[in-house]
Amino acid sequence: MPPKAKFTREQISSAALNIIKEKGVESLTARELGRSLGSSACPIFTVFENMEEVSEAAKQLARDLYAEYINAGLKDTPAFKGVGMQYIKFAIEEPKLFQLLFMSEQQNKPNFQNVLPIIDENYSEILLSVESSFGVHDKIAEKLYQHLWIYTHGIAVLCATNMCVFTTDEIGTMMTEVLRGLLQILSIGEV
Incomplete structure (x- = not known):
């Protein structure tokens, strides 16, 4: 059984968007995202496959x-x-x-x-x-x-x-x- 997600897809995407807003897309890393969420990077990957997927979700929020x-x-x-x-x-x-x-x-x-x-x-x-x-x-x-x-x-x-x-x-x-x-x-x- 996969581990229970600590954060929702929306919470992670929103945190990623906030990092991009403040520091630019080049600052969006798993470590920075985990830090922003008050966690390690591991919980991110119970919801997303990889950082490209996180980045695309944040980009869609930017488009919205x-x-x-x-x-x-x-x-x-x-x-x-x-x-x-x-x-x-x-x-x-x-x-x-x-x-x-x-x-x-x-x-x-x-x-x-x-x-x-x-x-x-x-x-x-x-x-x-x-x-x-x-x-x-x-x-x-x-x-x-x-x-x-x-x-x-x-x-x-x-x-x-x-x-x-x-x-x-x-x-x-x-x-x-x-x-x-x-x-x-x-x-x-x-x-």
């Missing part, structure tokens, strides 16, 4: 937290700008989790057209917000999303790595200016 930010952005008007603002807010408030989700090296290098659906589980909802916010469809919506993601991702990376500090008003103004320029270019058929 990020999805909360995106859902808040989707309630703004226009929704797509709200999503961008929340993406940057996530980078500011949870820099280590942002780095884990959006600044990690990819196993297979996706081409630019495929990167957003690969790295963001919220891709479809965000694309719909582009279509509904600006009355554009298909390739124009994708192109607008791609261009603004590059810009928004750049601001978010600057914030997550403490390279720059921006106020919410500055971020909103910059995004509005770029968005207006892109809408003007895309509406005259330069696709």
Whole structure:
């Protein structure tokens, strides 16, 4: 009979997430996780097979937290700008989790057209917000999303790595200016 688990899967995953939030993903070790739980590392492996499985569970919790930010952005008007603002807010408030989700090296290098659906589980909802916010469809919506993601991702990376500090008003103004320029270019058929 296997030993009774001292901690639940949720407790271990949550402790792993907290380590990543505070110290970064490279600090997530069995020893550090055990210390965080007030135990040795052994009880971890009555619930998880290995540290990769623990890491993936913590990463899913990070994705779930990020999805909360995106859902808040989707309630703004226009929704797509709200999503961008929340993406940057996530980078500011949870820099280590942002780095884990959006600044990690990819196993297979996706081409630019495929990167957003690969790295963001919220891709479809965000694309719909582009279509509904600006009355554009298909390739124009994708192109607008791609261009603004590059810009928004750049601001978010600057914030997550403490390279720059921006106020919410500055971020909103910059995004509005770029968005207006892109809408003007895309509406005259330069696709």
